[in-house]
Amino acid sequence: MFKEEYIIELISGRLTQKGYANIVSSVAFMARRFNWQKDIVVSESFGTYWNDDDVKELTQQFFEWIITNGKLDYINKVPHEYLSYYFTQMLVSFVSNRIKEEQQKVGISFQKCNALVREIADEYYKPVSHMDKSYVKSNLASGNVWINNLEDAVKYLSHYPITEETKQYKPIVKLAVEEVLIAADAYVSIDSLVNAVYGLFDQSSFSVNVDESETENSYDGKYDSAIAKILEGIDSTDAHIFLNYVFGDEQKMSLSEIAIKYNVPKSSVHKKIEDFKNKIFKVYMPENEDDGICFLQNLAQSLDDLAK
Amino acid sequence: MNSTENMNVINKFLECPQLVGQNEENITISGQDVDKLKNLFANASNYNGYLRLLPQITQNQIWTIKQQYLDYEGEMQVASHPYMVILVSDIEELDSSNSFVRVCPITPFIEMASTSDQVCADVSVVGFPFMIETWNEQPILIEILDSYIGEYYTENIPSDQELTDDIKKFREIEISNARFLNHSILSYTNDSEHSSNFSFSVDLKYRDYIKTKHMPVMHVLNPKLIELTGNEEYAVAAKTGNTITENDCIEFDNNQLPFNLEIRKKSGQYVITIIPKVEISLLNGRNEQIQGYDNSERIVYDNLSKGLYEIKSPLLKEPINIRLK
Numbered sequence: 001m002f003k004e005e006y007i008i009e010l011i012s013g014r015l016t017q018k019g020y021a022n023i024v025s026s027v028a029f030m031a032r033r034f035n036w037q038k039d040i041v042v043s044e045s046f047g048t049y050w051n052d053d054d055v056k057e058l059t060q061q062f063f064e065w066i067i068t069n070g071k072l073d074y075i076n077k078v079p080h081e082y083l084s085y086y087f088t089q090m091l092v093s094f095v096s097n098r099i100k101e102e103q104q105k106v107g108i109s110f111q112k113c114n115a116l117v118r119e120i121a122d123e124y125y126k127p128v129s130h131m132d133k134s135y136v137k138s139n140l141a142s143g144n145v146w147i148n149n150l151e152d153a154v155k156y157l158s159h160y161p162i163t164e165e166t167k168q169y170k171p172i173v174k175l176a177v178e179e180v181l182i183a184a185d186a187y188v189s190i191d192s193l194v195n196a197v198y199g200l201f202d203q204s205s206f207s208v209n210v211d212e213s214e215t216e217n218s219y220d221g222k223y224d225s226a227i228a229k230i231l232e233g234i235d236s237t238d239a240h241i242f243l244n245y246v247f248g249d250e251q252k253m254s255l256s257e258i259a260i261k262y263n264v265p266k267s268s269v270h271k272k273i274e275d276f277k278n279k280i281f282k283v284y285m286p287e288n289e290d291d292g293i294c295f296l297q298n299l300a301q302s303l304d305d306l307a308k
Numbered sequence: 309m310n311s312t313e314n315m316n317v318i319n320k321f322l323e324c325p326q327l328v329g330q331n332e333e334n335i336t337i338s339g340q341d342v343d344k345l346k347n348l349f350a351n352a353s354n355y356n357g358y359l360r361l362l363p364q365i366t367q368n369q370i371w372t373i374k375q376q377y378l379d380y381e382g383e384m385q386v387a388s389h390p391y392m393v394i395l396v397s398d399i400e401e402l403d404s405s406n407s408f409v410r411v412c413p414i415t416p417f418i419e420m421a422s423t424s425d426q427v428c429a430d431v432s433v434v435g436f437p438f439m440i441e442t443w444n445e446q447p448i449l450i451e452i453l454d455s456y457i458g459e460y461y462t463e464n465i466p467s468d469q470e471l472t473d474d475i476k477k478f479r480e481i482e483i484s485n486a487r488f489l490n491h492s493i494l495s496y497t498n499d500s501e502h503s504s505n506f507s508f509s510v511d512l513k514y515r516d517y518i519k520t521k522h523m524p525v526m527h528v529l530n531p532k533l534i535e536l537t538g539n540e541e542y543a544v545a546a547k548t549g550n551t552i553t554e555n556d557c558i559e560f561d562n563n564q565l566p567f568n569l570e571i572r573k574k575s576g577q578y579v580i581t582i583i584p585k586v587e588i589s590l591l592n593g594r595n596e597q598i599q600g601y602d603n604s605e606r607i608v609y610d611n612l613s614k615g616l617y618e619i620k621s622p623l624l625k626e627p628i629n630i631r632l633k
Contacts, residue, residue, distance in 0.1 A: 024335045063349075078434065
C-alpha cells in the first residue's frame with residue numbers, strides 16, 4: 001500500500017520527488033505483483049512486462065481519474081488510518097474499470113471463449129476421453145457417435161449478439177454450449193465445440209459497419225454544425241495535436257513525440273485524443289464510407305484553420 | 309473477455325492485500341515529472357482530517373478497527389488491511405470488564421455489490437461510497453474499536469438475487485478476512501477456561517518480546533500449578549513455594565525493557581508499578597490517558613480494570629502492549 005506521508009503530500013499539492021518516486025514504485029509493485037493487463041495504458045513496449053514508463057503512464061492516468069471523478073472531494077472525511085488503503089482501493093478499482101472498458105471494446109476473444117467452454121465442460125458435463133481427445137455430450141443427447149466437425153450441426157442455429165452492454169459472458173457461452181450439444185446429439189470433441197460456440201457469437205457491433213453503396217462525394221455545408229460542435233472548446237494547441245496524431249499521414253507523430261513537443265503528459269495527450277475521437281463518433285454518424293471520408297476531410301480542414 | 313476478469317482484479321487484491329511500504333521497486337522520477345503532477349493537484353487543499361469524538365458506543369455507529377491488538381491468548385493479531393465497521397447491535401456484557409458488539413464490515417469496493425446489497429452513495433459519511441457487508445456480521449470485543457467515524461442507518465433489503473461467481477468469491481474472501489475481527493471474541497472464550505487456574509495473568513508484548521505470566525491462586529498452600537506452554541510462565545513468587553498473597557507481583561524485567569514493571573491484583577483491581585520513575589504515559593483500550601502517582605523512585609497506576617493497556621515513552625522504540633486478565 002502507499003505510504004501515508006506521501007499520499008498527504010500529494011493531496012495537499014506538495015508532492016516531492018521522493019514522494020512521487022515512492023507512489024510510482026507502489027503502483028509498479030501492484031501492477032507487477034498482480035500481473036495487470038498492460039493494454040490499459042498506451043505502451044511503446046511489447047509483452048506483458050510493466051516497464052517504468054508504463055507504470056508512470058498508469059500512475060498519471062490514475063491521478064487524472066481521481067481528479068475527474070471527484071474522488072478527493074470529501075478526503076478530509078476519510079480517517080487518517082484509512083487513507084493509504086483508500087488510495088490503494090481506488091487504484092485497484094481504477095484498473096478494474098479500465099480493464100472492463102478495454103474488454104468491452106473488443107468483445108469476447110477466442111481465447112476467452114476457449115477457456116470458458118472448457119470451464120463449462122468440466123463444471124456441467126463429464127468430459128470423456130476417446131482417441132486421445134476430450135469429448136462431451138448433452139445430458140439430453142442420446143446418440144453415441146463421436147463428432148469432430150460441427151459445421152453441419154450448427155449451420156442453422158441462431159447467433160448470440162455480443163454488445164458493449166454484455167456484462168457476463170459465461171451464461172451466454174453456457175447457453176450456446178448446450179444448444180450446440182443438443183443440435184449435435186452426440187459426443188462432441190471439445191476443440192470443435194469451442195470453434196462452433198465462438199462462431200455463434202455475433203460481435204459485429206464492435207467493428208465499424210461499412211456500407212459499400214455508392215453515395216455522392218459532395219460537400220454542401222451539411223457538416224458545418226457537426227464540425228462546429230466537435231471543435232467546441234478546442235484551442236490551437238489541441239488542433240495541432242489532433243492534426244499530428246489523428247490526421248497526420250507521412251508526418252504522423254507518436255504520443256511520446258507529441259507529449260514532448262507540447263510539454264503535456266503522455267496520458268493527457270492520450271485522453272485528449274480519445275475524447276476527441278469519441279466526440280466525432282457521437283456527433284456525426286456517416287451515411288457510408290465515402291460520406292465518412294468526406295466528413296473527416298472537412299474536419300481536418302477546419303482543424304487546419306484553427307491551428308493557424 | 310468479460311467482467312469476470314474485471315472483478316478478479318479486486319478479488320485477487322483482496323485475497324492477498326499488500327502491507328504498507330511493501331514495495332521494493334525503485335523507479336527514478338525527474339523533477340519535471342513531479343511538476344506535471346503538481347498541476348493536476350493545484351486546487352488540492354491540505355488534508356487535515358477532523359476532530360474525532362469518543363461517544364458512547366451504540367448501534368448504527370461507524371468505527372475503524374485497531375490495526376493490531378493483543379488477543380486474550382497473548383498473541384499479537386495484525387490486520388491485513390484497515391477495517392471500518394458499522395455497529396449493528398448495542399453493547400452486550402461478557403463479564404464485569406468485557407463487552408462485545410455485533411458489527412458488519414464496510415468496504416469501498418462497491419463494484420462487488422449485488423442488487424440486494426446495501427450501498428451508501430453519500431460520500432459525506434466516510435469520504436467515499438461504501439457497501440455494508442450485511443452477510444458478514446461478526447461479534448467483536450469492543451476493545452478493538454479504534455476511532456468513531458460517524459453514523460449510518462442500515463435498512464433491510466430483501467435478498468432474492470442469484471449471485472455471480474465473482475460476488476460469491478468476493479464474499480468468501482471477505483468472510484475469511486473477517487476472522488481478524490471475530491478472533492477477539494474467540495481468544496477471549498478460549499482463555500476463559502484456562503484463566504480459572506490463576507488468580508490473574510498479564511500478557512505483554514514489546515517488539516519481539518511476547519510473554520504471558522500467570523499468578524497462581526492466592527491464599528492457598530501449594531496451589532495447583534498446571535503445565536504451561538509456549539510463551540507462558542509463572543510469576544517468580546509462584547516458584548518460592550510460599551503462599552501467594554496480594555503483595556506478590558508479576559514482574560517483567562526483560563533487558564529489552566528500559567524499566568521494570570510490576571503488576572499486582574488487590575481487592576479485584578490491578579496495580580501497575582514502573583521502576584524507576586521515567587517519562588511515561590499509560591493509555592487504556594479507548595486511548596484515554598490514565599493518571600498515576602509517583603515519588604522519586606517509581607510511578608504507580610492503581611484501580612485498573614481487566615483489559616488492554618498501552619505504555620508509551622520516549623525510552624521505548626515502540627509502545628508496550630499489556631493485557632491484564
